Amino acid sequence: MRSRSWQRRWFDPLKFLMLLLAAQIIGLLLWGLTWPQSPPVELSFVVPQDEVQPWQTVIAKFEKSHPDIQIQLVTDPDLDYTTDQRKAIYTADFQFPRAQYDLVYMDIMWPLQFTESLQDLTPYVEEDNMSLSGFLASELSAGELDGTLYRIPMRADVGLLYYRQDLLQQRGVSLPKTLPELTQAVRLLQPSIGYLWQGSRYEGLVANFVEVLAGFGASWIDPETGKVELDTPMAIEAATLLQDLIQKGISPDEVRTYIEQDSLQRFLEGQTIFLRGWPYFWNQIQNSDLNGKVEIELPFAFTNDPGIGCRGGWGFGIPQNSAHPEEAWEAIKYLTSETAQREFVLASGFLPSRTILFQDPDIVKKYPHMPQMLEYLESSSVFRPVIKDYEAASKILQSALSDILRGQQSVKAAMKQAQTETEDLLQSVSPGG
Structure with missing residues (x-):
């Protein structure tokens, strides 16, 4: 009897179950810590x-x-x-x-x-x-x-104009607005390079053209009617102006190959007066020897009206x-x-x-x-035109502008061809697209 009583006191089923449960919980925790987790x-x-x-x-x-x-x-x-x-x-x-x-x-x-x-x-x-x-x-x-x-x-x-305020002040030159004023300013500030922009055959060239066109109060494709407006007096004048910037020595020949970084790096060399660019250029300019010498304005409208930046x-x-x-x-x-x-x-x-x-x-x-x-x-x-087949329309315009800048087509011929090709493109796109 004593022996059985001692065994009953020693073996408590409830305590045993609790110990077993605790062991299982500890085991699960350890297993969770060591088991491979799902990769992120x-x-x-x-x-x-x-x-x-x-x-x-x-x-x-x-x-x-x-x-x-x-x-x-x-x-x-x-x-x-x-x-x-x-x-x-x-x-x-x-x-x-x-x-x-x-x-x-x-x-x-x-x-x-x-x-x-x-x-x-x-x-x-x-x-x-x-x-x-x-x-x-x-x-x-x-x-x-x-x-x-x-x-x-x-x-x-948004497109911007960066300019060397220190150089303008040294010669008493006001910030130009029109093409004749820009031409005169560049001549007064020689041997400095005049105006840098992005003229390579890519989307940046389109952005530059859209800004000049907007400065003339015109558009590439009318946002209200969807009418193509490349073979128009204003568009022809805008394309001619880009051509004149190079032919008249206001911009160097190399802009025809420039994308953003090319033009920015040339400007950072310190020998250029004007640069068309984007807001992020400011950070690199401020971290260069040009810190404190450069100001920001809207891009050239090449008219007496305020400029307009491409979005x-x-x-x-x-x-x-x-x-x-x-x-x-x-x-x-x-x-x-x-x-x-x-x-x-x-x-x-x-x-x-x-x-x-x-x-x-x-x-x-x-x-x-x-x-x-x-x-x-x-x-x-x-904004550039919001159309379904924008990429194809942009390629047509890029080709025309590049031909103009390189002298491979006359302005009128290139813009007339771009007009026809863009109209054909838009007519082939389903309504609402």
Whole structure:
């Protein structure tokens, strides 16, 4: 009896079960710590070299708050990845069953051209009750068609004129407006190089032409009627003016081969008076020997009227063939947020797409011209034509302008041909496209 009583006291079933349960819990915890975890989802998008550093800072903070998502920047140190090159990369990627790039970092002109390849972001916005009211209205509308939202804006852009205020002051020369005034200023300031711009056969040449054309009060394709207006007196005059800049020695012959970085690097050498460029040029200028010597204005209108800058801008979309659309949306929400844009702008000099940041004290301290940029965007800028087959129309215009600058066709012949080809193109596109 004593022996059995002792056994009963020693063996308590309830305590045994509790010990067994505790052992199981400890085992599960240890198993969880040692069992391989699912790797993070990796997203990627394509960027040029000059955006790598500012993006790395923003992405590092995103990954810290989203450890299950990583973002890879795709770039090439030997290429600058022009807008056209990046577009070609994404266009090819849309053809695969599964996207290599789950984030489409896109130019303001792409959404309408990619409607069949991009997801509608409206359901994501509505599900997260995301407010879009803080964005520039014009930036939002550029990514929307018939109630479908294809792009969330990340940064805005507008064409600008950079000029050497110190050189103008030394000779008592006022900032020129018209072509004769510019010609006279360049002659007075010789041997300095006059005016640099982007004349290579690519989208940047179109932006330069659109600004001159807008300065004359004309358009490439009428936004109201859709009528092509290349074989018109104003368009012919605008193309002739670009030709004259080179032929009259106001711009060097090399501008016919220049893209953005070429013209900026030449300007940074310190021997040029005027440069047509984009807002991000300011950061590199301020970090050079030209710090404190350069001012900003709207591009030359070549008339007595104020200039007009061509609109640019970049934002994010999600491809239809994305394997990770939910994770891509999480990234887009962060990358286009006020916090991320603020950090990106401070590091790069690009313009934000959120209006409040144009008045941000830290941004204005570093970039005093930022409030002025908002004014330019809202009242002194022009969009390129919003048409379905924009790329083909742009190629037609690029070819005509390049032939003119290189003397391969007369201005009238080139513009007449561009008019006919563009009209044929638009007639072949289905209505509403």
